[in-house]
Amino acid sequence: MDARETSKQSRLLNAADEILGPTLARGRGEDIAILFGDAKITFSELNAEVNRFANALQPFLAKGDRALLLLKDSPTFVAAHLGIMRAGAVAVALSTRSTAKDLAFAIADSGAKAMLIDDEFLPLYGQAIALTTHRPELVAVCGTAAADMRSIDDLLVDAASEFQSAPTAAQDMAFWLYTSGTTGTPKAAVHCHGDVVVGDWYMQAFGYGPGERVFSSSKLFFAFPLGHVLIGGLRSGATIILYEGWPDSDAIAAVVERYRPTLMLSVPAFYRGLLRDGLATRSGFKTVRCYLSAGESLPASLYSRWREATGVPIVEGIGATETMFMVIGGTPADHRPGATGKPLPYVEVKHLDLEDRPVTTTDSPGILWVRMESLCRGYWRQPAKTKAAFRDGWFRTGDVFIVDEDGWWYHQGRADDLLKISGQWVSPAEIEECAATVPGVSEAIVVGAEDEDGLVRLTMFLVASDGGNDALQQQVQERLLGALSKYKCPRRIVFIDAVPRTATGKARRFRLRQWTAANFLMRLMRALRLDSTNLQDTQSQLVREMQRRCVACECQDRCADDLDQGLSETSYQSYCPNAEILVSMRISNALN
Known part of the structure; x- marks a missing residue:
């Protein structure tokens, strides 16, 4: 690292100030920062609440200490997240869909000194701490607190609304995000204070700013909305819309109708669901200026159906927990249906094949590598996984793309897909x-x-x-x-x-690969001495229904064990969704 880069990384900078400061410095403190239920919270009011959290938590958190947030999307989540960073500590937002095992891992892995939690998750917390020896020193509850805990209201009651931000540097830890990978142990991606300013170009390209209303169907503990709503939305001076419940099509449609966002972030599965349920044609969706999509590829057919229903395009992009912001994407002014986009100006990219050689021909698959200033500093206490994913300042995303002759990148899935x-x-x-x-x-x-x-x-x-x-x-x-x-x-x-x-x-x-490889239904038929080939030929609709049930069954691990050990009728009849059909078939075979 040269002297200029060292100076850049060591300059004083606090993420909370970078997020709220621009609007306050413009004298727009009375602009609405958050819409939540019936509440309208201004930037000045949010800044004061952030300071109260910083003051209240400072006695429990030294610089770099971790504080976990198991909170639903709400002004409390936003103020706490920013307050922790303003105090110089590290905010770690956790999935509200965590299992006890996941939560126990995060508590132990982070060594958290404090935890803020909604009261509905206290039973989960009780299960989690039974699995680990580490205990946060402070557990503050939004709602009704247990006897050995404090309520967040009580914690804040005497906290001052002014606070001098901790003297953090750009490279100091500010927040973590645990990766949401579909398999394996979670990894904490370590992000720093300087990371929050990197996405400005992207927000400007989409017209973020005062008067805009930004809403995401995804929750704030995911990188996509954390980077492009909480950080990007508030830093640009836009109003962010929060919904605390777990989203479904009806709930999201109701939010859109009520608050009329101008920018909406979601994932292809949600756009597909809104079309399926006949909700996308409602008037609120037609007033959204632009839709963003990430998480997985947006098929061109879905893009067309959505635009036909709403008159508004969906602009696709891809980022990662490790990057915080989009790395490949389109813009409202320049996007192509079916394409993920092009490399964004603040990102350096490499396109390498599976042997790490440059891909030199168009329409040939290769893995995307990126280098950018918001790239996380590796995975907390996981050096082997950090070494495998990061190399000389570059991050191997694991996402496979082909690039056409016009420079558009098309996502082909994950390398292991x-x-x-x-x-x-x-x-x-x-x-x-x-x-x-x-x-x-x-x-x-x-x-x-x-x-x-x-x-x-x-x-x-x-x-x-x-x-x-x-x-x-x-x-x-x-x-x-x-x-x-x-x-x-x-x-x-x-x-x-x-x-x-x-x-x-x-x-x-x-999950689908496991089901396919295990071949549950055919093995089950063979174990019961049923002619699976004949059944597929003569009763295809019945076999199709049995496959549907089998794929969705939550007892696949148990079924695999039973099949491996020699299945007996009594063992599978208690849980197999196809038990009744299979027994009837077996009796029919015996009679014939």
């Missing part, structure tokens, strides 16, 4: 987008798993508007064969009610 079929790399995204163009198909997911011969075979999972039937299956297969090389066309199609998803809205492909 790519499939090698007949000696060639296959992207599930290409197959899924093709299937989604068939009328009646709501969503398609393709996974690969080895068969009994050790060859990778493709399975396509379809969500159909009418549940699915033989005719639709044939239409999909004909569309695929007419548009794609034969080796890219899945021979097996399974209809499901809904794609299993993470809390961030990403498809849980590993």
Whole structure:
């Protein structure tokens, strides 16, 4: 690092001041910062509440100490998050969908000195602390506190509304985000105070600023809304709209109708759901100026359907917990349906193949590497994973793209989702987008798993508007064969009610891969001495319904154990969703 870079990193800078300071410095303290329920909170009022949190928490938190937030989206979340950073400590927002095991890991891994928690999560907290020896010194509760805890109201009651921000430097820790990966141990991405100023170009490109209203269906403990709503929205002087409940289509539609946001952030699964439920045609959605999408690829067909329903485009982009802000994306003035976008001005990119060699030809897959000033400083206390993902200031995102001759980048999925079929790399995204163009198909997911011969075979999972039937299956297969090389066309199609998803809205492909590889239903039929081939030929609709139940079953691990150990009727009848059908078939076989 040269002297200029060292000076840049060591300059005094506090993230909370960088987020709220610009609006206050412009003399616009009476502008509305937050809309929440019936409340309208100005920037001046929010700044005072941030100071109260900083004063109240300072006795418990030294510089760099961690404070956990297990809070629903609310003004309390925002003020606490900013107050912790203003005091020089580290804010760690946790998923409100955490399991006891996840929460216990975060408590122990962070060594948190304080925790702020909504009272509805206290039973979860009780389960979590039984799994770890570490205890936060302060547990402050939003709502009714237990005997050995303090309420947040009590904590703030005598706290002053003025506070001198801690003298933090740009490279000092400010906040962490635990990665939301679909598998494996969570990793805490360590972000610093200087990171919050990096996304300004992106916010300006979308017209963030005073008078704009920004809303996200995703919750603030995710990087997407934390970076582009709490940080980007407030830093630009826009009003942010908060909804504390866990979102569903009806709830989000109600928020949009009531508050009329001008910018809305969501994920493809939510846009698809709003169209499916007939809500996207409501007047509120037509007054949104621009929609943003991240989390996974936005199919061109979904873009078209949304624009037809609302008259407004969805602009796609991709970022990561490790980057905080978008790295590849379009803008309202320059985007292309089906493309993720182009590298953004504040990001350096590399496009490398699976052997880390530069990709030199168009439309060839490669992994995106990025370097930018908001890149996290690695994963807390996980040196091996940090070394694997970060190299010489670059971050290996694990996201696979192809780049066309015009410089547009197209997301092909994660590197571990790519499939090698007949000696060639296959992207599930290409197959899924093709299937989604068939009328009646709501969503398609393709996974690969080895068969009994050790060859990778493709399975396509379809969500159909009418549940699915033989005719639709044939239409999909004909569309695929007419548009794609034969080796890219899945021979097996399974209809499901809904794609299993993470809390961030990403498809849980590993879950579907596990189901495919385990071959539960066919093994179960064989264990009961049923002719699965004959049943598929003669009772295809029944087998399709059994597959649908089997994929959604939460007892797959138990089923796998039973099958491995030698299944007995008494063991599976208590939990298998297909038990009644299978027993009837077995009796019928015996009678015949």
